[in-house]
Amino acid sequence: MEYIRNHWYVAGFASEFGEGFTTATILEEEIVLYRSSDGTVVALEDRCPHRALPLSMGKRIGDQVQCGYHGLTFGTDGRCVRVPGQRSVPPQAWVRRYPTHERHGIVWIWMGAEDAADPALVFDMPEFTNPGWAAHQGEALEFESNYLNVAGSRAGKSSTCLKPSCLL
Ligand code: FES
DSSP: OOOOOSSEEEEEEGGGOSSSOEEEEETTEEEEEEEOTTSOEEEEESSOTTTOOOGGGSEEETTEEEOTTTOOEEOTTSBEEEOTTOSOOOTTOBOOEEOEEEETTEEEEEOSOGGGOOGGGSOOOGGGGOTTSOOOOSSOOOOOOOTHHHHHSOOOSSOOOOOGGGOO
């Protein structure tokens, strides 16, 4: 399937990412994400280049990820930094790294060419941080309203307009 690659996608709410691994499938690509010691969210291809074990089955060593099978270790840039039992690291031992950016409590991930990732292109939603608005982060938001409002609102598949004028 063809996807629009050079675009920011939502990886999840910022609160979903911590020291442990979180996995996501975005544009049919398996990705492992975790928050590094400087607070940024690291996103790497979740597939070891050696024998394809998901890196999310491994463990963290500081900000690096060690594969759970034979122990290849990868840095936050996706490059292998250590191969157990040998001094050199093969140049082909790397996984894809995805740029991320955090805005409005959301972690965005860039799925295209890394040098085209411009944080200024992240979808802007100033209402998320405007105290005059209340942003709901979670599953479905239930509220009592006339059922005709559902058809009358600008409801999308995953969002409903909650401006007072839409609830009349
Ligand atoms: S499969 Fe990852 S080190 Fe072998």
